[in-house]
Amino acid sequence: MKAPAPRRLVALLALAGALSAALPAGAAPESAMKGAVNTEAGQLAVRQEKLTLANGFEVILVEDHRLPLVAFNLWVHAGPRNEAKGQTGFAHLFEHLMFAGSKHIPRGEFDKFVDAAGGTDSNGSTNFDRTNYFFTLPSNQLELGLWLKADMLGYMIDEVDSVSLANQQDVVRNERRQSFENRPYGIVEEAMYQALYPEGHPYRAAVIGSHADIQGIQLKDVKDFARTYYRPNNATLVLAGDFDPKQAKALVQKYFGSLKAGAKVPEVKVAMPEITKERRLVVTDRIELSRLNLAWHTPPMFAAGDAELDVAAHVLGGGKASRLYGLLVRDKQLAQSVQVGQDSQSLSSIFNIEIVARPGASLDEIEKLVDAEIAKLATTPPTEAELGQARATIQTQLLQRMEKVTSLADLINHYNQMAGDPGFVGKDLARYGQLGQANVSATVTQWLKKDHRVVVQAKPGEQVLPPEVATPPAPTKAAKGERESLNAAEAWRAKPPGAAKAKALTLPAAQSFTLANGLTVIYSPKPGLPLVSAALVVRAGQGANPADKPGLAGFTAAMLPEGTKTRSAQQIAEAAAVLGATLNAQAGSEEARIDFSGLKASAKEGLGLLADLALNPAFAAPEIERQKAQRLAALAQMREQAPLLANAVGNRVTYGEGHPLSTNALGTEASIKAVDGAALRAFWQAHYRPERAALVVAGDLTETELRALIEPLFGAWKGEGAAAAAAPLPASRPIAARTVVVDKPGAPQTALAVVSPGPFAAAPDAAAINVMNAALGGLFTSRINNQLREVKGYTYGIHSGYTMGRERGQFGIRGSVRTDVTGPALVDMWKEIEGMRAKPMGAAELGRVRNAQLLSLPGLFDTNLAVVAGYSGNWSAGRPLDAITELPKKVGAVTAATALKAAQQHLDPAQLIVVAVGDKAKIVPQLEAIGRKPEVRDAEGKPLP
Missing domain, CATH: 3.30.830.10 (Metalloenzyme, LuxS/M16 peptidase-like)
Known part of the structure; x- marks a missing residue:
């Protein structure tokens, strides 16, 4: 993934609460759902149309006019299941490279196009079975979205060279440090997969891969992978939202029809692993609380037994009403948390029970209690109430995925690849309606046997990692002959298409x-x-x-x-x-x-x-x-x-x-x-x-x-006793810049929080502040993130933001950087801050970041949860209800001059406090070298001698 910063969402919530595109009064939305929703009978359907171009490219159209948005969801049917030996993490690294530029979209410009168009939910992700690329745009940008997606799929390989490969290798290795080595239990999860799967199985390694394999990938490997898997006959695009199907079909043919099909993708044939004797291991990690994992191989997604085990997971650990939560968290008070899930994949699934123990609790005692509950479920079917609770939760979650066109599009692509039927939603839900209580117990008996599982105990202690893999000096210039093409040059593709006439931006009047x-x-x-x-x-x-x-x-x-x-x-x-x-x-x-x-x-x-x-x-x-x-x-x-x-x-x-x-x-x-x-x-x-x-x-x-x-x-709520006297919060005092270090010995990254007091919600220049911040660090394409991630490869992601409340305000820049570049990262960060204050933005940058906030409003607030969260924040911050309807005017009125003034008034380097949590022995010398004499504090923030 592209290291998601909070992007526009936090800034806009801070400014005016939740916003959602609204239909004219009295208009009924045209929905992709047809007929009444009858979840118990499994009568749920999504109106969709699937077509296949001559080159094998699949397109699924989901027409839905609820909001003026279109979701673009591209699945390439390749993941770690398709990786060669010694190339773990390849599919995920390739995902990153897809955003690094293409023949007609220069490096770093892809996300800028999306921002300028008012795009939301722009990212990519990789799981064991597929890689997806998605964004949502206003519906008048249908052709732009197809132009971007087609260039990614057909012309990305034209621009990949040794420079871009080295940069993304740095980024992905930073992601691994952040997500595995500097995250509690990260290496524990990796150890569990390695115990479950034998050498050579594509699910054995973490999706992100190992440092050695990531660093070892060569440019030739990238080209071979693209030639094999990134072809139109191995990809599916779902368009979901507000579009005319006839126009969409013509545009899809225009942009994807001339891409050349590749050879038939090699079939993956892997036997489902079988464990015949319990495997136990203890993993030490830099953690405070011990954790127990019990994991079994279970049937593949949608195979017999998959739905039954999903229900079993809900019964055992699907929330506060579940058996294990009630026993271990509420009654015995041995556990801090309980999570149980059936992690369904195409080759085989994993049933995983994960329990974080309370301080002093015995993992062995917890395991015995869990075993007893599994045995009980195997012999005594769940009650009808438990079965009903599981069904109700699954039904609600499925409907909530359909509420947002972004997740709806991904759901359709999911069914298309995993079930071979994009309209599988009704049959999926029916699986749960048809199974009985006895089916659940029988399936638990069959699959959750003690001698067929892996048991992992994670305990506080030394974190043992493989030997450090050196990062070679990155090339500064591509060698001659590094680039090649898979598809013929077509001059017309060089010009991005213009937007159609935009629909009126109507925001909800509260x-x-x-x-x-x-x-x-x-x-x-x-x-x-x-x-x-x-x-x-x-x-x-x-x-x-x-x-x-x-x-x-x-x-x-x-x-x-x-x-x-x-x-x-x-x-x-x-x-x-x-x-x-x-x-x-x-x-x-x-x-x-x-x-x-x-x-x-x-x-x-x-x-x-x-x-x-x-x-x-x-x-x-x-x-x-x-x-x-x-x-x-x-x-x-x-x-x-x-x-x-x-x-x-x-x-x-x-x-x-x-x-x-x-x-x-x-x-x-x-x-x-x-x-x-x-x-x-x-x-x-x-x-x-x-x-x-x-x-x-x-x-x-x-x-x-x-x-x-x-x-x-x-209506009868009166409150009890005397109300508290209204006492405003103490004013934030002026502070001087300082640097604080909290020691985390051996940490592979330094977690940074660069903070200062900030303006309140009532600030009259709130819109200018947020537009300015979008350019500085609020967007993925911002100056700080681009410099530290895309140019230097120091981080997986850095973001900045203003929190503006009724009586509190704070500015912060947050993210993690590689330990050995803590000092240089701060130097670069300060350069971007000073640059933001030194001169006004150019017209192109201003237009892009302003549009990124203004035009994205419908896409940011398209669910009930988002609307409630935003209006709640709006009321809490003391803003008037018309702040919502006033927002477009205020954002649209921001100029380069007002944004510069906001930076000069609300972005003061002399007040910025740097908090660095990392390996003191390695980061203090770097801080001193850049002129910062750090204070050392403990984990509560109290000064140490």
Whole structure:
């Protein structure tokens, strides 16, 4: 993948909350769904049309006019299953090279075209069976999207040379360091796969490959792989969205029809591995909490037994209502988390049980308890209620994938390759409706045998890695004769096509009303699919913590799903599971939220659960003690993750001792242990009140339907006791630039958080700030990310952003760089910051980054969840409702001069604090060499002697 920075999403949420393209009043959306959705009977279908060009290129058209967007989803049917021996990671490296330029699109320009057109969700990914490339554009850019995709597939190899190969080898190796070696349990997962699969099996290595194999790939290998697999007869494009099928077919023929087919792709024939004796291994890693993995080989995707094991995974560990969660997390309190899944692939699947232990808990004891539950499921079928919960969750998740054209397109491509039928969705769902309780037990008996599995115990200790693979000096110039072509030159392809007439950018006007008790209700009707999302937002975030009780806001929110006056924690979990819904509570900096998301049919019950959590918390003593242990373990887990640690220490230094936002949101070990029921109830009584709350709802509900649902649930809510006095947060004090190091011995990367106080949400120049930041570090194509990733190969990704709240503001640049280039990376970063402040952007750059925010609005906010999240943030930040409708005008009015002024006023190098979490022995000399004398602090941000 292309190292996703938050891109435009964070900036726009910070500016004006969730935005979604809206239909004119009274217009009914034309949807890809036909007929009524009947999930129980499996009667779910997507209207699609598949055609194959003469060269073998497959195209699947999914016409859907709900939003003025088109998703472009290209699958190349090649992944690690197609790699040669000694070339692990090849398919993934090739994915990166596909973005490095093509015959008609210079290196670095591909993503700029997407940005300038208002594209969203632009990326690629590789799994064991395929590689995909996707983006979503406004519907008037249909031809541009096809031009880009065709050049990637047909003409990328024309521009690949030793320079671009060396650069992407650096990037991918940085990704491996970040995702495996500097991430807790990363090497543990790799060890598990190596124990499951024998030498020579294409699934044995991680998708990303080894350092040695990545570095060893030669330019000839790249050309051979392209010649074999990156041909039109081994690729499928799904177009999903707002287009005319006749026009789309003609354009597909124009751009893809002349690409030459390759030879028939070699067939992959690999026997399914068989384990006949349990394999056990212990892996030590730089972790705080031990972890247990139990893994079995299971039937391939869509084969007999695959659906049964999917259901078994839900029953055993599919959420808080599952058996293992109830036993190990809630009852025995031996586990911090439980995850169970049937990871389905084409050659064989893996059933994996993953349990992170609490401090001091025995992995052997946990394993015995898990074995007992598996044995019980094998002999006693799941209850009808458990089977219903699994079906409901699967149904809801499938519908949510169809809500967004980006994920809908990928789902259709998935079915096309894995099931051989792009219209397989109904049959897929029917698999679960047809199986019975006894089928699940019989399948568990057949496949989950103790002597057929791999057991991995991950324990704290030394991280053992293969010998370091040197990075040779990168070539600065391609050698003569390095480039070649697979397809004939066609001069007309050199000119990018123009856009069709754009449809009017219509953003939703928020609808709001207030109940008699003062509760604000904000809702956004979104017909099309029978889904509803909601959030109750309360001004009870971290900023409301008493000075002597850091973490209390988060603790209070976490307790809400753990029992009410009429329901236990288990009953709440089971009630949500029956609905196939999600129900969560959490606290942020300025607000706390309870979120619900599910089917329209379950909206009454789901909102009823949400109301019960908010209005009737029990704060039972046993649950408080369990939550204490959970939060103490989470505090330990945070120390494992360098990026989280860098952010936490950055907050402490930025806000200063005593400020409510300076302490970790979890609190401290002492404050967690000191919490009792009286403190929790007092905080809840003071802050969870209707006049300080908003209920935000989006989905397939009218105002009449919504009022009928919420009046009985929230109308009588009065709040208890005295309300907390409104006390503004302390002002952020002026700070001086400094550098802070937190030691993480042996770390292969340095996690950086470069932070300073920033403007609040009410800043009149917020639009100019965000446009400026998009150029600096907010976009993938930004100056900082381009320099540190694409030019220097120092990082997998660096991004910057402004967080603008009602009473808090912060600027930050975040990412991880290779340990040995920590100093040079900061030097380059400072050059880009100074450059941003020195002179105005040129017209081309300004137009691109401004359009990247303005034209992308429909694509950024095209789901109920996105709408609810944005409107919740908008209300929390104190913005007026018309901020949404005003946003296009404000963004469109940003000029080079106003963006420069924003940089000069809100991007002050003299206030930037650098927090570097990494190997002190290696990074301190680099920092001193660039004139930075670092302070060394501990994992809580406290100065060390």
